[in-house]
Amino acid sequence: MTSQTRSQPLASDTGDGGSNPKTGQPEILPLMGNEAIARGAWEAGVKVTAAYPGTPSTEIMESLGKYPAQDLQAEWATNEKVALDVAIGASFAGARAMTSMKHVGLNVAADALMSQTYIGVNGGLVLVVCDDPGIHSSQNEQDTRIYGHLAMVPILEPADAQEALDFTRLAFDLSESFDTPVIVRGTTRLSHTRSLVQTGERVEKDSRGFDENPQKNVMIPGHARLRHSALFRREEQLKQYLEQSELIRWEPGSEPVGIVTLCTAYTYVKELLPQAHVLKLGASYPLPANRLREFCAAVERVIVIEELEPIVENEMKLMGLKVEGKSLFPREGEFSPDVIRAGLEQAGLLPASKPKPEPAVQAMPRPPLLCAGCPHTGAYMALRALNARVSGDIGCYTLAAVEPLKAIDTTVAMGSSIANATGMALAGSETRPIVATIGDSTFLHAGIPPLINAVYNRVNITVVLLDNHITAMTGGQDHPGTGRNLRGEAVHKVDYEALIRSIGITWIKKIDAYNMGNVFQYLREATLYPGVAVVIMDRPCVLDPVKIKGSPFRVDAEACTGCQTCMNLGCPALSWSDELFEGHHKVKIDEAACIGCSLCAQVSATNCIKPVEAFETHG
Numbered sequence: 265m266t267s268q269t270r271s272q273p274l275a276s277d278t279g280d281g282g283s284n285p286k287t288g289q290p291e292i293l294p295l296m297g298n299e300a301i302a303r304g305a306w307e308a309g310v311k312v313t314a315a316y317p318g319t320p321s322t323e324i325m326e327s328l329g330k331y332p333a334q335d336l337q338a339e340w341a342t343n344e345k346v347a348l349d350v351a352i353g354a355s356f357a358g359a360r361a362m363t364s365m366k367h368v369g370l371n372v373a374a375d376a377l378m379s380q381t382y383i384g385v386n387g388g389l390v391l392v393v394c395d396d397p398g399i400h401s402s403q404n405e406q407d408t409r410i411y412g413h414l415a416m417v418p419i420l421e422p423a424d425a426q427e428a429l430d431f432t433r434l435a436f437d438l439s440e441s442f443d444t445p446v447i448v449r450g451t452t453r454l455s456h457t458r459s460l461v462q463t464g465e466r467v468e469k470d471s472r473g474f475d476e477n478p479q480k481n482v483m484i485p486g487h488a489r490l491r492h493s494a495l496f497r498r499e500e501q502l503k504q505y506l507e508q509s510e511l512i513r514w515e516p517g518s519e520p521v522g523i524v525t526l527c528t529a530y531t532y533v534k535e536l537l538p539q540a541h542v543l544k545l546g547a548s549y550p551l552p553a554n555r556l557r558e559f560c561a562a563v564e565r566v567i568v569i570e571e572l573e574p575i576v577e578n579e580m581k582l583m584g585l586k587v588e589g590k591s592l593f594p595r596e597g598e599f600s601p602d603v604i605r606a607g608l609e610q611a612g613l614l615p616a617s618k619p620k621p622e623p624a625v626q627a628m629p630r631p632p633l634l635c636a637g638c639p640h641t642g643a644y645m646a647l648r649a650l651n652a653r654v655s656g657d658i659g660c661y662t663l664a665a666v667e668p669l670k671a672i673d674t675t676v677a678m679g680s681s682i683a684n685a686t687g688m689a690l691a692g693s694e695t696r697p698i699v700a701t702i703g704d705s706t707f708l709h710a711g712i713p714p715l716i717n718a719v720y721n722r723v724n725i726t727v728v729l730l731d732n733h734i735t736a737m738t739g740g741q742d743h744p745g746t747g748r749n750l751r752g753e754a755v756h757k758v759d760y761e762a763l764i765r766s767i768g769i770t771w772i773k774k775i776d777a778y779n780m781g782n783v784f785q786y787l788r789e790a791t792l793y794p795g796v797a798v799v800i801m802d803r804p805c806v807l808d809p810v811k812i813k814g815s816p817f818r819v820d821a822e823a824c825t826g827c828q829t830c831m832n833l834g835c836p837a838l839s840w841s842d843e844l845f846e847g848h849h850k851v852k853i854d855e856a857a858c859i860g861c862s863l864c865a866q867v868s869a870t871n872c873i874k875p876v877e878a879f880e881t882h883g
């Protein structure tokens with residue numbers, strides 16, 4: 265086996281890299297992993313791209329939307345399955361296509377992937393899936409490599425932004441050469457780390473045209489049986505390719521220990537154990553058995569260092585190879601140099617390090633809160649007052665589950681709230697009013713089928729549609745309810761009221777989320793209605809460019825009794841005063857943070873909160 269050091273950009277038939285497409289000059293750019301993935305796709309001549317936002321993958325589609333529209337189509341889709349199906353359609357039509365998503369997005373898209381893997385591709389088809397080890401911004405921690413195994417599709421594993429570009433570009437070639445969708449797997453650390461990247465030229469790919477081949481394109485049982493066998497042949501061919509490929513790289517060391525590693529863990533290993541032999545895997549499925557055997561035979565001890573699940577370790581063990589792995593490194597959480605160092609120390613490969621001294625000053629813990637003036641606040645305050653049993657959903661509003669609002673009882677996955685509420689109602693044991701709360705983007709993603717189902721099965725629930733006119737949780741992306749597309753063009757805006765009426769709901773009220781009187785009144789009425797009632801809370805997100813910023817509010821310290829009612833909103837602009845007034849603390853408002861939503865003034869029991877102008881004296 266030949267051994268190499270740091271990789272050059274990998275050879276691909278889509279340009280040899282290195283020059284600015286406009287000037288023809290070589291260009292090195294500081295790119296974030298996600299930007300590099302977008303660049304790799306653009307260089308590969310991708311024509312159609314579609315995605316639904318989700319941290320850490322969101323910026324891939326945001327970057328693609330900045331490339332010229334004559335080069336590529338870039339769209340926000342309503343959910344990840346729709347996005348994958350759009351990309352599949354483009355591949356059928358003979359164009360190169362890509363979709364990107366966070367790890368849980370693949371749960372939504374998996375149904376299409378599991379059939380498409382049988383069909384293969386016409387134009388190259390790439391799925392970029394970004395895992396979130398450490399659960400920085402997700403509802404769970406899952407390893408996409410297991411999906412790769414299940415679908416028997418190759419998984420490429422970039423370790424840095426340069427490889428993110430190179431591997432994405434290569435993925436299209438592999439997809440077409442081996443007639444397979446290809447997964448490029450990222451992680452939060454790869455997605456959001458910026459480094460210098462050698463960029464290349466775009467290569468225009470002529471459409472291959474539609475391939476009229478029903479046996480391959482139409483998955484009925486008779487065809488699927490034949491195509492299933494094709495997967496095993498394809499796996500064999502991919503293994504043979506990887507036996508030779510630069511994607512698998514042996515970096516020789518001076519000590520008899522060998523580390524098999526991949527993704528960002530590779531960079532930590534190189535820093536901490538530069539003297540070890542390293543087998544860097546640029547692909548984690550399928551694995552080239554001969555190269556692994558050769559590596560293991562050349563060293564005395566082999567350790568597999570992989571984030572999350574022991575996928576490579578277990579496969580190597582199945583090959584009869586003696587390796588260590590998860591006995592030294594955790595199976596959960598994000599890897600860091602400290603985590604890898606601890607494992608290498610436990611393995612006796614590094615001397616025990618001294619415990620780190622405690623920092624002299626501890627950072628103040630800051631739990632996440634809804635923003636000052638967040639229009640979701642009032643609904644949850646009212647739902648708590650109504651003693652509702654609330655099934656929540658995924659979005660900024662999930663923060664209403666914690667103190668001080670503490671108004672959400674369950675949260676599962678995107679779009680689960682309405683069907684969860686339906687199940688609670690069918691169980692028949694709940695004495696409180698049952699309410700599902702769901703954001704606008706989440707409603708369009710996966711909330712419509714469960715709403716139809718609730719009407720169809722005649723349950724008694726209230727649905728609160730929290731319409732803040734944006735996908736706030738992931739940074740403010742447009743969706744079909746905002747009336748703008750990814751490129752900022754005006755498009756048809758979904759009419760929620762008409763849509764909801766069309767499925768047979770007659771009790772429906774649209775109200776201003778800042779009008780607390782209406783919020784209390786209509787939520788109460790909705791919960792008393794015997795059937796499916798929908799309340800649409802209508803107010804733009806405070807971070808939306810079209811937000812309404814009124815004049816800030818101030819507390820009249822003399823009138824404040826410290827009753828705490830306003831504090832129950834959890835507004836970050838409200839705090840207790842440091843100084844004591846007549847023996848107790850009063851509420852104060854940070855006027856720079858206050859956006860003038862007036863919710864605190866409306867709920868105040870003592871009428872002590874007023875706009876700042878009310879305090880101004882005129883001489």
Ligand SMILES: Cc1ncc(C[n+]2csc(CCOP(=O)(O)OP(=O)(O)O)c2C)c(N)n1
Binds near residue numbers: 319402660730
């Ligand atoms: C299957 C899946 N896709 C994407 C995400 C990422 N994500 C979390 S919440 C959310 C949408 C939030 O928007 P919305 O429902 O409008 O509520 P908001 O945050 O605006 O209050 C997204 C895209 C996810 N958690 N799961």
